Amino acid sequence: MFFGSCSSSHADILYQQDFSEVNPGTGLPTGWSLGPPIHADYFSAAQDFNVYAAAAPSIRVDVPLRTMQYRIESPWVFLPSMNQDYTVEFSLKILQPDSPFKVMIVYRDAEGQWIDWDTLVSCVGEQMESFRRFRVSFNPHAGPDRGRCWIAFGLPYTKVLREGCFYLDDFIVYEGSGGEEVEFYLVPNTVQAGENVDIHISSALEEATIEVWREEEFPVRVISPRVVNHIAKEVVPDEVWRNGCDWPVSTTISIESEWPSGIYTVKINNRDGTAWDNFVVRGKGGEGKVLVILPTDTGHAYNSWGGGSFYSTPQRPEISFERPQGHGYVGVYHVPIHLIRWLHRNGIGYAVANDSDLHFHPELLYEYPGIIFSWHSEYWTGEMRRNVQAYIGAGGSVLNFSGNTCWWQTRLVESDDPVEPGPCRRLICYKYTAAEDPYQQINPSRVTTHWDEPPLNNPPTRLLGLSWRYGGLVNSSTGSVCPCDYDWLDGYGGYQAFNTDHWVFEGTGVSDEETIGREYAIVGYEVDGAPIEWVDGRPFVLPEGGTPSGFKVLGHSPCLNQYHPDEPGVALMGILDEGTSFIFNGGTTGWCWGLQNDAVIQKITLNLIGHLGARIQTPSPSEILVYPNPSTHNFYIKLFGRSVPSRLHIYTVEGRRIRSMAVPEGECRPGATLWWDGCNDAGYRLPSGTYYLRGERGGAIPLVNLR
The missing domain is CATH 2.60.40.4070 (Immunoglobulin-like)
Structure with missing residues (x-):
């Protein structure tokens, strides 16, 4: 960790800014800007003359409540080659306790055509007491020609649910590799109290500091900073996205027996930066009425560390759990963390599990009358789906606060799998190349494709009432493939409420056709729906999509359906109410954003949890x-x-x-x-x-x- 002014001794400096001169109107130097360019007041920026280093001013950015994206943007920095190493240094102080924070880079060619983007720094829930000096190396890997880059500081693609600010100073970009980042991964990522989590660290700096926090309304430190020595820069194996890193264990976290079920964040700092990840201490029963299941497989599906993911080009059908998280996809800190904060604020007992637990430990479900999915539970193994189906059949209730839910079937395989052996545990999904899946010939019911497509033909509507097939995207009118051009207010909004005499709306004061959830934009980014017909101005689900009879529509919103772009898609909120149990489907990835301060969304969520019955009776010994x-x-x-x-x-x-x-x-x-x-x-x-x-x-x- 460095304190003091930036190093300016580099002869190969490409751009440098000390923020000593700013435009009084914007509070930023010439060429810098606030972003994104939209029609709302996001935040303010101004010089701050708090003493730092040689008393030079820094930039302070104040972030108000409920912004969906905020950032300040550097001018374009021209690069002599798009296939060599560069380094960016800057001093940063973050006071943003309830949200992730990112430093991102966008690459374009010399003519300004977009090439790619990457995450340089990713932090979560930071309350820094002083400035930290960051030094990060990057390489566009886009050929020998000249190009340019653009760097943004802020929080893209998420929402700010607590006011805060950040400071930036002494920004410099130069040629050559100067950063020694720290990277790590955890094995396993779910444990019971009394077990251990191994940490595998790679860094050229031999020393790093580790600390562990439990996520509550405010994070609680459970392991104070401690030094880990004898760290080495580890080799990245070939095809690491499949084979895993196989790095040695650097240190181990012993899970104390009194640690409650929850999300635990591991932060590791070295001189040049910070890395973080999380693990789950799963429930054991008795904590409360609900079990929160985190969509960890979706996070792994998007993790492109080492060059491959389910979304890379080419797409990789097998991905390893044993590699660092790239954090382009910010995982539980994007949306699920706000559910955890809300449960704590309201004194609601809960336990936590993740997708692996749903796959391997279905007996855990029966300790709770309700299970909650949140945000983006997109990738399900066949075992996960069957376990949920059996749980529902035994009288369990599902509160689905997720969108794009149960969209792809996956397989979770061990290293000694007889069909697909490998060096480590992997998640498999052939997706659009499902014709190459070996299970086409072995057992078609395990082919990894969309659940509603052959040979599966088992749409998620049969399980939870809704599907992304009939929903789609909210906020997509820009048509841009570059995140820097997205306007994240465009199209975000709420549901038009229907059937408000249902107990779900009790105490909300909401009437039919009134819009709910718009202030916190709960509808988006990905939403689920079903075929509907309108009768006397009210939507009714048609049976042709596979939704069980009795599913009642509680909310409706239009969206963009990628399968029928010329016709509006259908985003729905609804419930299948069996009296003693129910399946509620919020149908959107953004539901939990409304749990910060939206009275209606909070009351609906309270009604759902309050309507849960007593503990589910585990089937008898002979069942x-x-x-x-x-x-x-x-x-x-x-x-x-x-x-x-x-x-x-x-x-x-x-x-x-x-x-x-x-x-x-x-x-x-x-x-x-x-x-x-x-x-x-x-x-x-x-x-x-x-x-x-x-x-x-x-x-x-x-x-x-x-x-």
């Missing part, structure tokens, strides 16, 4: 669930109870045993799932009819209907 049932093939058999059998037997109605299946070693636990393909032990398909199955120790005898 076996089978789904879908009836089916033409592919039955999933889920085992519950305190004494899970090690084998299952399938019988004809006459009592003749025709199939035996072993529960895999190590999987004899509540929630274990087997798959039956409708064949006997010899591999021959059985005729249509009714069969029953039971465990080796007897117990329940559920009927299985094979069509």
